[in-house]
Amino acid sequence: MELIIAFAAGLISFLSPCVLPLIPGYISYISGSSLNELVEKKNVNLIPIILFTVGFSIVFNLWCSFNIYWASSFTKLI
Numbered sequence: 001m002e003l004i005i006a007f008a009a010g011l012i013s014f015l016s017p018c019v020l021p022l023i024p025g026y027i028s029y030i031s032g033s034s035l036n037e038l039v040e041k042k043n044v045n046l047i048p049i050i051l052f053t054v055g056f057s058i059v060f061n062l063w064c065s066f067n068i069y070w071a072s073s074f075t076k077l078i
Contacts, residue, residue, distance in 0.1 A: 026052075 013019065028035050030048045
């Protein structure tokens with residue numbers, strides 16, 4: 001049940017008005033094509049998008065793991 005709630009919360013945050021308008025810009029930046037070019041050729045190279053997403057996820061997870069480790073070590077000292 002927790003997994004479903006977490007997935008729903010992530011989906012809602014992705015579809016929020018603050019995030020959703022940024023997606024076409026990210027796709028255009030990563031693919032190196034403008035939005036009009038992507039619509040005309042209807043062929044998007046997914047490899048850079050996937051690599052960007054995986055790289056960002058790895059860095060974010062490592063940063064969070066480091067902060068959790070640091071915080072737990074710090075609270076043991078107190």
